[in-house]
Amino acid sequence: MTASAPQNAYVLHRRPYRETSLLVELFSERDGRVGVVARGGRKPRKGGPVLEPFRPLEVAWTGRGELRNLAGAEAAGPAAALRGEALYLGLYLNELLVRLCPRFDPYPRVFGVYEHALAALAGGERDVPLRRLERCLVEDLGVAPDWERCAGCGAPVEAAERYAWEAERGLLCGSCSPAESAFPGRAVRFLAGAEGDPAPEDRRRARDLMRAVLGPYLGPRPLESRALLQSLRRKGGRS
Structure with missing residues (x-):
């Protein structure tokens, strides 16, 4: 299935899904709030986690239903340093x-x-x-x-x-x-x-x-x- 065109987004919320995946609420620049399944999103990743709040991302997804499948997510910059x-x-x-x-x-x-x-x-x-x-x-x-x-x-x-x-x-x-x-x-x-x-x-x-x-x-x-x-x-x- 063809993935959507990449666009800027942020993670609003995430929670574990099954053994290794995540359910993620994204806020995207062109499509607003989008729910996606990030398969394998809980597995260790070289360079550290990408799907974290306050980090600018470039994302794409597949699917047509209420919940899409995350096809790609790359950091577009460092996460905002929010503390306290x-x-x-x-x-x-x-x-x-x-x-x-x-x-x-x-x-x-x-x-x-x-x-x-x-x-x-x-x-x-x-x-x-x-x-x-x-x-x-x-x-x-x-x-x-x-x-x-x-x-x-x-x-x-x-x-x-x-x-x-x-x-x-x-x-x-x-x-x-x-x-x-x-x-x-x-x-x-x-x-x-x-x-x-x-x-x-x-x-x-x-x-x-x-x-x-x-x-x-x-x-x-x-x-x-x-x-x-x-x-x-x-x-x-x-x-």
Whole structure:
């Protein structure tokens, strides 16, 4: 059977399959999320393992079903050096892509933002690459709110105002929602890309707002990477 044309990809998740193989979730540049069987993928390989998270790959596969057969995988560069908290944040991004991206739907813009996020995490950044990837993902999935205007009256989001979030309607100013206006305009503008360096509290509120946006699509099952990160932070004395 003819293999697909080679393309860039990353491993999002892998697990053992039978005696020597792996089941691998790939995130590819042209075809989005693809599940493959890597036959013999658990056998020792000269030069070390290739099918590991955060390493850029060039891959090809065969087959037509929901699960393809990996025909080739070569390293296209070194793996992003994610350690400590950065490692768990990278796993969080991988889990988001597995949970939210349907198989075989291409998301080339998300792929590019994901690559930049890994490099930024390896370079010591934290909030900005996560929020950029989340924002790009909800936009390309077609579920993003309007970050720039109140969904009720259409007034522009102002940095000095506060806003409420209603899943059925979106962002609402204090005049349009009886709910608590929990999110500062600066946090909303950070998510919109208009605030480059907000205060720590605004960063936390931006994180909480994005969790509220993503929650209905992630469903009730907790994110494993988030639990691991919280455990790491508790051990280190952080909230």
